[in-house]
Amino acid sequence: MSDKIKSSDKTKSDTNTLIVDTYFQKMARRAGGVPRAQALESAQTAIDNIKLSFSDWLDRELAGLTAEIRKGKLEKSDDLGWAAAAGMHSRRMRDVGTTMGFALVTFIANNLSRIFEAIVAGEKPQHDVIDCHIDALQLAKQEQYRHLRPEQLPELSTGLQRVLEFANEPSHGGFK
Amino acid sequence: MTNHTINLKGLMFLVADANPYFSRIVVGLLRSFGANNVTEARNSFDAIRTLTGQKVDLFLCDDKLPPHGGLQITHAIRRKTDNENRTVPILIMAGDTRESLVKIARDAGANMVVAKPLSPTSLYDRLTWIAFNPRQFVETPTYYGPDRRYKIEGYPGGVGRRVTDNIQVAEESGPALGQGDIDSLFKSARMGQD
Numbered sequence: 001m002s003d004k005i006k007s008s009d010k011t012k013s014d015t016n017t018l019i020v021d022t023y024f025q026k027m028a029r030r031a032g033g034v035p036r037a038q039a040l041e042s043a044q045t046a047i048d049n050i051k052l053s054f055s056d057w058l059d060r061e062l063a064g065l066t067a068e069i070r071k072g073k074l075e076k077s078d079d080l081g082w083a084a085a086a087g088m089h090s091r092r093m094r095d096v097g098t099t100m101g102f103a104l105v106t107f108i109a110n111n112l113s114r115i116f117e118a119i120v121a122g123e124k125p126q127h128d129v130i131d132c133h134i135d136a137l138q139l140a141k142q143e144q145y146r147h148l149r150p151e152q153l154p155e156l157s158t159g160l161q162r163v164l165e166f167a168n169e170p171s172h173g174g175f176k
Numbered sequence: 177m178t179n180h181t182i183n184l185k186g187l188m189f190l191v192a193d194a195n196p197y198f199s200r201i202v203v204g205l206l207r208s209f210g211a212n213n214v215t216e217a218r219n220s221f222d223a224i225r226t227l228t229g230q231k232v233d234l235f236l237c238d239d240k241l242p243p244h245g246g247l248q249i250t251h252a253i254r255r256k257t258d259n260e261n262r263t264v265p266i267l268i269m270a271g272d273t274r275e276s277l278v279k280i281a282r283d284a285g286a287n288m289v290v291a292k293p294l295s296p297t298s299l300y301d302r303l304t305w306i307a308f309n310p311r312q313f314v315e316t317p318t319y320y321g322p323d324r325r326y327k328i329e330g331y332p333g334g335v336g337r338r339v340t341d342n343i344q345v346a347e348e349s350g351p352a353l354g355q356g357d358i359d360s361l362f363k364s365a366r367m368g369q370d
Contacts, residue, residue, distance in 0.1 A: 002231070003263045005313070016315040017323070020263045024187055024233040028307035033183030034210040036300060043296035046204035050197075057197055091240070092195045095271050098293035099201055106293055113271065 047099060054100045058093065058141055062134075065089035065112075069130055080120050087116030093137075104140040107150040107157060108133055111164055129167045136160055180304045184211040187233040190226050192217040192241050192249075193269065198292070202236060202269075205299050220244040227253055227261045234303070235261070239270040239277065239289075246270075247284045254285035254320045262320070263313060265306050269294070285321025287311075 003022040034042070068086040075082055090112035097106030112133050119125050136156060139145055150157035189211055193199045196218070203214050217223035220241050226232065227249075235253075237246035244252075250266050253259060268281045271292045281289050290302050311322040 002260060005263065014317050018313040018315060020313045021310060022233070022263055022265055023231070024265050025307050025310050027187050027233070028182040028184060028303070030183040033181040033185070034208075035181050036179055036304075039209045039300055040296050043205045043208035043300070046208045047201065047296070050201055050204055088194075091271055092197065095195060095198045095292040096201060099295065110271070 051100050054096075054102070055141070058102070058105065061089050061093050062137060062141070065093075066134060069127075069134065072125060073127060083116045083119040083125065087113055087120060090116055102140065102146050103149040104145060104153065104156075105137065108136045108140055108160065111160055112137075115164070126167050129163055132163055133160060180308050182209065182300075182304050182307050184209055184303075187211060187213060188231060189214040189234050189236065190217060190223065190232045191215070191236045192220070192223040192246065193236075193238040194218050194240075194242055195238075198238075202294065202299075205294065205296055208296070209300055209303070217241075220246075220249050223249055224252070227264075228259060232261050232264050234267070234306075235264050236267045236269055239268050239272075239281065247281055247286070250281070250284040250286050250321075267302060267306070282324055283319070285319070287322050 003020060006019045007016060065086055068082045068089065072082040072086065090109045094106050094109035094113055097103065097109060112130070115130060115133070139156075145153070184206065189206055191199055191202045191206070191214060193202070193216075199216050199218075203216065206214050215226060217226055220243060223237065223241065227235065237249060239246045241249065246268050250268065253261060253264065253266070256262060266286045268286045268289045269292055270277055270281070270289055273289055273291045278289050287306055288302055290298060313321060314323050
């Protein structure tokens with residue numbers, strides 16, 4: 001069960017090199033595994049099953065995200081808890097969108113993740129830029145857009161990138 | 177490039193990610209690849225508790241796993257001399273795979289970084305790469321982990337190289353965590369277990 005470690009070389013006075021044969025490597029190389037093509041086919045079936053609940057999950061994440069943004073608009077103090085929570089919702093959507101076949105969701109949520117990360121790091125919130133991305137996310141989850149990739153909607157994707165770059169210019173007090 | 181088959185039956189996987197939906201996808205993929213023993217952690221305390229309480233054969237961890245982050249856990253596991261999981265293969269899963277993050281992950285002792293969102297192909301081929309390309313470990317006063325002087329000639333099964341794979345040997349840098357920090361990290365996890 002344990003990994004085998006054998007001292008191999010002492011190249012410098014403070015440097016040891018060790019031959020490590022981990023249990024994972026030893027066992028994974030055994031014969032009798034699932035062939036790659038079969039494993040990938042089976043993985044696609046697993047994804048298709050998980051996908052059945054994706055729309056509901058996405059609605060909940062988007063509701064959570066917009067609630068945090070609303071809090072941020074009302075926040076009078078320096079408390080950035082709303083931005084940290086909004087960043088978490090954005091990352092969640094970014095991290096699963098493409099796997100579920102919603103590449104546009106990942107693209108937009110990635111922009112939002114960067115925006116909230118910058119706000120948490122001290123940049124001034126620009127709610128127009130955030131709202132613009134939220135509108136795009138609402139669009140991206142609709143039936144006619146959900147399976148499109150960003151490059152299939154150049155007006156939307158380049159438009160969002162331009163908004164982000166514009167807001168990022170120092171003269172607009174934006175984020176990095 | 178070869179088309180290797182990996183046998184994951186009987187191996188213990190730990191998937192650490194705060195997002196249950198993402199974690200469900202990873203677990204689903206691993207089971208599709210033949211894994212029958214997968215456990216999950218939602219935060220770094222749970223992950224460390226598992227890594228100190230039982231043998232884990234492969235650790236997949238989010239780079240932003242709250243509250244410590246996957247890279248600090250990686251560093252802590254590699255520095256803990258009496259931990260049986262010290263040499264466990266570690267795959268960091270990150271939404272942001274800029275070169276700086278890849279470099280930090282490598283210097284913490286991670287075997288590889290995989291980009292989120294995951295595709296079945298990218299995960300399968302990275303697991304295959306780790307299985308069929310064992311790397312010697314290097315131990316210095318400031319680093320313990322897979323030898324960072326390696327070059328990926330191409331993942332098995334046809335996944336292409338990335339620009340960030342052209343890895344240079346890093347200068348050694350001081351540990352991100354002091355030994356006291358590492359000990360307290362493990363102590364907190366143990367206290368939670370008790």
